[in-house]
Amino acid sequence: MIKVVHTIKEVRETVKEWRKEGLSVGLVPTMGFLHEGHKSLIDKAVEQNDRVVVSVFVNPMQFGPTEDLDKYPRDLAADTRLCEAAGANLIFNPEPEEMYDEGFCSFVDMNGPTAELCGKSRPIHFRGVCTVVNKLFNIVQPDRAYFGQKDAQQLSVIRRMVKDLNIPIEIVPCPIIREADGLAKSSRNTYLNPQERQAALILSRAIKVGQQCVEAGERDAHKVVDAMKALIETEPMARIDYVEAVDLNSVQKIDKVQGEVLFAMAVYIGKTRLIDNFIVNIK
Ligand code: PAF
Numbered sequence: 152m153i154k155v156v157h158t159i160k161e162v163r164e165t166v167k168e169w170r171k172e173g174l175s176v177g178l179v180p181t182m183g184f185l186h187e188g189h190k191s192l193i194d195k196a197v198e199q200n201d202r203v204v205v206s207v208f209v210n211p212m213q214f215g216p217t218e219d220l221d222k223y224p225r226d227l228a229a230d231t232r233l234c235e236a237a238g239a240n241l242i243f244n245p246e247p248e249e250m251y252d253e254g255f256c257s258f259v260d261m262n263g264p265t266a267e268l269c270g271k272s273r274p275i276h277f278r279g280v281c282t283v284v285n286k287l288f289n290i291v292q293p294d295r296a297y298f299g300q301k302d303a304q305q306l307s308v309i310r311r312m313v314k315d316l317n318i319p320i321e322i323v324p325c326p327i328i329r330e331a332d333g334l335a336k337s338s339r340n341t342y343l344n345p346q347e348r349q350a351a352l353i354l355s356r357a358i359k360v361g362q363q364c365v366e367a368g369e370r371d372a373h374k375v376v377d378a379m380k381a382l383i384e385t386e387p388m389a390r391i392d393y394v395e396a397v398d399l400n401s402v403q404k405i406d407k408v409q410g411e412v413l414f415a416m417a418v419y420i421g422k423t424r425l426i427d428n429f430i431v432n433i434k
Contacts, residue, residue, distance in 0.1 A: 174201035178293035213279025372396035
């Protein structure tokens with residue numbers, strides 16, 4: 152039976168017992184309101200580890216003052232059912248005060264991979280992500296941690312952080328999970344009304360257009376991006392935040408499609424900001 156705990160002490164005690172038995176531990180960091188995308192991370196973690204911890208924490212530090220922290224969807228009972236069915240062993244669901252006590256003033260931050268894409272539109276976002284992920288790594292001390300490729304920049308940022316700070320944890324990337332009609336699964340999809348839900352398909356359609364350009368031999372990154380943008384602009388409910396081509400690892404803008412390239416976008420559908428991406432590897 153899965154255990155739900157709210158304090159760092161309880162996580163440490165549980166993991167300590169597992170370690171005494173020589174068991175391996177996987178961590179799936181989440182902000183809850185779990186869907187099939189999260190389930191695929193948990194499934195992978197269950198497959199690769201003896202015990203799995205899922206953290207469910209809507210991290211205030213990674214939300215800007217005008218962002219959706221208060222309305223971010225939450226449902227711990229449903230999350231617990233999903234985690235239990237998937238075979239996870241422990242849910243860590245702290246209150247913000249447990250993670251950030253009075254006087255908290257230490258942060259993990261980064262230059263470079265956080266400068267473009269979401270880092271540009273959400274200036275404090277990655278400082279919040281790096282800090283909380285570091286804390287979760289220190290609290291759980293897992294062997295492996297699982298992150299979805301839908302947040303491709305986040306994955307590159309965390310990989311860089313782990314490398315730079317010599318964190319002895321294997322980062323396991325997991326592919327984007329999509330609805331049958333192509334929309335990438337996201338907790339924020341619940342904000343969309345039926346018309347917006349339909350309009351949101353423009354993101355995955357733009358991904359297809361971009362992929363087709365690259366498959367057809369286009370190597371000018373700007374031309375691929377322009378084709379994606381042109382399609383998105385045909386959807387009246389869509390407003391582009393960014394569509395960019397960057398080097399997957401450094402997350403710096405590129406001109407030529409060569410090596411590992413991330414084509415990433417953030418698009419507002421009504422008031423909801425959605426992200427999607429695809430990666431190519433051109434020799
Ligand atoms: O990807 C997310 O849900 C969050 O950014 C994470 C990694 C759980 C940190 O709060």
